[in-house]
Amino acid sequence: MPLIAEEPLRALAARALEARGVPPEDALDCARILVLGDLLGLSTHGVSRIESYVERICLGGIAARPSIHVERPAPAIARVDGGNGLGPVVGLRALGEAMAMARETGIASAFARSSNHFGPVAPYNLIAAEAGFASIVGSNATTTIAPTGGAEARLGNSPVGFCIPTPGGRPILLDMAVSVVARAKIRDAMKRGEAIPDSWATDAEGRPTTDPKAALDGFLQPIGGYKGYGLALIVDLFAGLLSGAGYLTHVQSWSDHPEKAQGLGHFFIVIDTARLGSPGWLAERMEDFARIIHSTPRAVEAIAVKLPGENELDKLERQRRDGIEVAAETLAFLERR
Amino acid sequence: MPLIAEEPLRALAARALEARGVPPEDALDCARILVLGDLLGLSTHGVSRIESYVERICLGGIAARPSIHVERPAPAIARVDGGNGLGPVVGLRALGEAMAMARETGIASAFARSSNHFGPVAPYNLIAAEAGFASIVGSNATTTIAPTGGAEARLGNSPVGFCIPTPGGRPILLDMAVSVVARAKIRDAMKRGEAIPDSWATDAEGRPTTDPKAALDGFLQPIGGYKGYGLALIVDLFAGLLSGAGYLTHVQSWSDHPEKAQGLGHFFIVIDTARLGSPGWLAERMEDFARIIHSTPRAVEAIAVKLPGENELDKLERQRRDGIEVAAETLAFLERR
Numbered sequence: 001m002p003l004i005a006e007e008p009l010r011a012l013a014a015r016a017l018e019a020r021g022v023p024p025e026d027a028l029d030c031a032r033i034l035v036l037g038d039l040l041g042l043s044t045h046g047v048s049r050i051e052s053y054v055e056r057i058c059l060g061g062i063a064a065r066p067s068i069h070v071e072r073p074a075p076a077i078a079r080v081d082g083g084n085g086l087g088p089v090v091g092l093r094a095l096g097e098a099m100a101m102a103r104e105t106g107i108a109s110a111f112a113r114s115s116n117h118f119g120p121v122a123p124y125n126l127i128a129a130e131a132g133f134a135s136i137v138g139s140n141a142t143t144t145i146a147p148t149g150g151a152e153a154r155l156g157n158s159p160v161g162f163c164i165p166t167p168g169g170r171p172i173l174l175d176m177a178v179s180v181v182a183r184a185k186i187r188d189a190m191k192r193g194e195a196i197p198d199s200w201a202t203d204a205e206g207r208p209t210t211d212p213k214a215a216l217d218g219f220l221q222p223i224g225g226y227k228g229y230g231l232a233l234i235v236d237l238f239a240g241l242l243s244g245a246g247y248l249t250h251v252q253s254w255s256d257h258p259e260k261a262q263g264l265g266h267f268f269i270v271i272d273t274a275r276l277g278s279p280g281w282l283a284e285r286m287e288d289f290a291r292i293i294h295s296t297p298r299a300v301e302a303i304a305v306k307l308p309g310e311n312e313l314d315k316l317e318r319q320r321r322d323g324i325e326v327a328a329e330t331l332a333f334l335e336r337r
Numbered sequence: 338m339p340l341i342a343e344e345p346l347r348a349l350a351a352r353a354l355e356a357r358g359v360p361p362e363d364a365l366d367c368a369r370i371l372v373l374g375d376l377l378g379l380s381t382h383g384v385s386r387i388e389s390y391v392e393r394i395c396l397g398g399i400a401a402r403p404s405i406h407v408e409r410p411a412p413a414i415a416r417v418d419g420g421n422g423l424g425p426v427v428g429l430r431a432l433g434e435a436m437a438m439a440r441e442t443g444i445a446s447a448f449a450r451s452s453n454h455f456g457p458v459a460p461y462n463l464i465a466a467e468a469g470f471a472s473i474v475g476s477n478a479t480t481t482i483a484p485t486g487g488a489e490a491r492l493g494n495s496p497v498g499f500c501i502p503t504p505g506g507r508p509i510l511l512d513m514a515v516s517v518v519a520r521a522k523i524r525d526a527m528k529r530g531e532a533i534p535d536s537w538a539t540d541a542e543g544r545p546t547t548d549p550k551a552a553l554d555g556f557l558q559p560i561g562g563y564k565g566y567g568l569a570l571i572v573d574l575f576a577g578l579l580s581g582a583g584y585l586t587h588v589q590s591w592s593d594h595p596e597k598a599q600g601l602g603h604f605f606i607v608i609d610t611a612r613l614g615s616p617g618w619l620a621e622r623m624e625d626f627a628r629i630i631h632s633t634p635r636a637v638e639a640i641a642v643k644l645p646g647e648n649e650l651d652k653l654e655r656q657r658r659d660g661i662e663v664a665a666e667t668l669a670f671l672e673r674r
Contacts, residue, residue, distance in 0.1 A: 073443065073612040073613065074441075074443025074444070074609065075412070075413075075441070075442045076412075076413050076442040076443045076444045076445070077442075077443035077444055077608070077609075077613070079613065104411075104412070105411055105412045105414075105442050106410065106411025106412065106413045106414035106446075107413045107414055107444055107445060107446045107606070108444060109443075109444045109608065134574075134575070136473075147630050147633050147642045147643075148642070148643075149633075149635060149636055149637065149640050149642045149643070150630075150633035150634065150635060150636060150642045151633070151634045151635060152633050152634045154629055154633050155630075162571040162574075164571075164574045164575075164578070172571075172574060174567040174568065174570070174571050176561075176564045176567065176568075180561060199536070202636070205636060206635075206636025206637075207636060223560045223561025223564050223565060224513075224515075224517060224560025224561060224565065226645070227513045227560050228560060228561065229645075230511040230513065230645035231511070231513075233509065233511070233630075233644070233645060234499040234501075234509075234511050234645075237471075237499075237501045237509060237626070238471070238501075241501070241622050241626055242471060242501065242608070242610065242613055243613075244613070244614065247622075247626060248626060248629045248630070249629055269444070269606065271414070271446065272411065272414075273579065275410040275411040275414050276410065276414070276416065276448065276579055276580075276581070277581065285578050285584075286578070289574070289578055289584060289585060292491055292585045292586055293484050293491060293492075293570075293585070296483065296484050296486075296488070296489050296491050297487065297488045297489045297543075298486060298487065298488060298543075299483075299486055299487060299488045299539070299542060299543025300486065300543075303486050304486065305484045305485070305486045305487045306484075306485075306486070307570070308563070308566075308567035308570060308571075
């Protein structure tokens with residue numbers, strides 16, 4: 001795969017958006033989030049998404065120049081109406097509001113509505129961590145999961161991210177969706193003609209299946225059955241219901257209806273760790289925490305025990321140094337504009 | 338099982354604690370949380386715990402009359418030093434601080450340290466919901482889980498609860514620990530001489546096992562593998578590390594060392610939903626949300642599609658009306674004092 005440095009990739013991504021009428025500052029915000037996604041190795045949620053963003057702008061599904069409105073109904077709460085703008089633009093604006101308030105109050109939250117796909121969750125967590133904030137960030141998503149015991153998709157595979165900063169060091173970062181596996185893994189099994197474990201998905205009638213074809217016609221299974229299902233609902237309640245956005249089946253699918261507003265919602269809770277103790281205190285505890293986990297005797301000698309986010313942060317460092325892997329088609333699309 | 342009404346059970350539980358020197362108001366707080374646990378059907382974390390609480394007070398492991406100190410380093414953050422008191426006493430105090438601050442700021446959080454086992458999580462969420470707060474509540478716990486790829490317990494099966502209130506109606510409540518199943522379920526399989534699914538636990542070397550005996554000597558598996566492991570770490574980071582409490586292997590086991598302070602931590606994040614919209618707005622959205630889930634076509638006709646917490650809240654209503662099931666031994670212990 002071609003390698004490209006961070007700065008040129010960001011500029012390329014931003015120009016592709018500007019060419020469709022996105023204001024330069026918004027285009028840079030959007031590029032910042034998506035390139036961070038690529039840096040972390042989350043390339044399905046990186047600059048490859050610009051193609052669908054641009055398509056939706058052209059179809060009128062996303063507003064290139066949204067009016068974003070921010071209300072502060074309480075000293076530590078912001079309600080952000082994204083004006084159907086690009087998700088990362090709305091998301092970064094909401095995160096900025098939350099961080100600004102939390103500098104005063106210690107903890108704050110922003111709830112965004114009238115938004116669209118906002119990229120991966122981890123970049124928001126990392127930006128918060130760089131400024132010293134612990135964070136919980138979530139978004140709802142198009143419905144792809146059936147409730148436990150149900151035979152119809154009623155909720156999204158809503159992503160949620162958690163991050164705690166280490167002053168002067170690496171944060172601990174968990175960015176997850178609630179499904180056991182991503183649909184891509186089931187598609188891969190089908191291509192190889194292999195059966196899948198019956199814990200991955202159900203068929204269209206809600207029955208566990210080992211047939212990848214039936215699984216793709218059915219629903220992803222959440223981790224831990226009713227626990228993962230419950231978590232997905234909670235993320236939707238915070239991101240969609242409390243924010244004033246769409247939720248459950250009210251969320252529009254960006255792939256089935258690219259011309260319509262998604263009505264997505266996001267939430268951002270940030271905590272200023274400097275109010276809990278000194279940077280030295282926090283760094284010492286975080287390093288001790290990491291040491292305890294890393295020193296665990298291994299089940300298999302060749303496989304290291306890792307912290308959540310460690311692989312992604314390794315990749316980020318490596319790609320910042322060596323360049324970012326981006327699929328040739330994606331680069332070609334961005335260069336074509 | 339004997340049935341006993343809520344009020345007499347609370348009085349009985351409180352008197353058992355008072356008899357060991359717990360101040361009357363603290364004893365009532367503790368009884369309030371544990372009886373709510375029994376009402377919800379979480380009897381392993383209800384008044385049956387008083388026996389161990391009392392034993393630990395007698396051994397000096399828990400302070401009957403703690404000095405609880407509260408600091409407010411920011412308008413929306415409280416740090417609570419529990420003075421090694423009873424967990425539910427420390428927990429309710431911290432929750433009260435968080436709710437009082439959030440009335441002003443919209444969202445607030447309390448981080449408690451120097452605490453002990455605080456009962457189930459759901460009662461705190463419910464108390465917050467009754468006052469109109471959405472909440473996230475978590476605690477760390479004695480180490481029983483090995484990190485993914487590890488062969489030694491380094492983290493607890495830390496519980497976390499989420500709740501969103503419905504004005505004038507039922508909240509949606511998710512109270513979960515991250516293990517696939519509780520240890521009790523593995524003990525039951527061993528008693529019946531049955532094998533267990535290999536997703537429930539590993540043996541002492543960290544290898545998946547179907548042998549319940551090997552599983553009990555080994556470690557509970559978290560839901561979704563590294564996802565559940567990550568979630569457990571995040572709960573510990575918020576509840577233990579950020580609070581100034583013990584974390585990971587620094588937490589003392591209440592069963593192995595009942596005479597020692599556990600050094601547990603908890604966190605409480607509460608959001609005043611009245612700042613997000615009117616009670617009518619929220620009630621309408623929550624009812625619509627519940628309707629969408631309940632109307633899902635069923636995978637098996639006889640099995641209803643439910644919301645998280647629905648079984649527990651059904652039980653709460655039924656037991657408030659008919660009386661609470663409490664094991665005869667537990668009642669006998671409380672009556673003996």
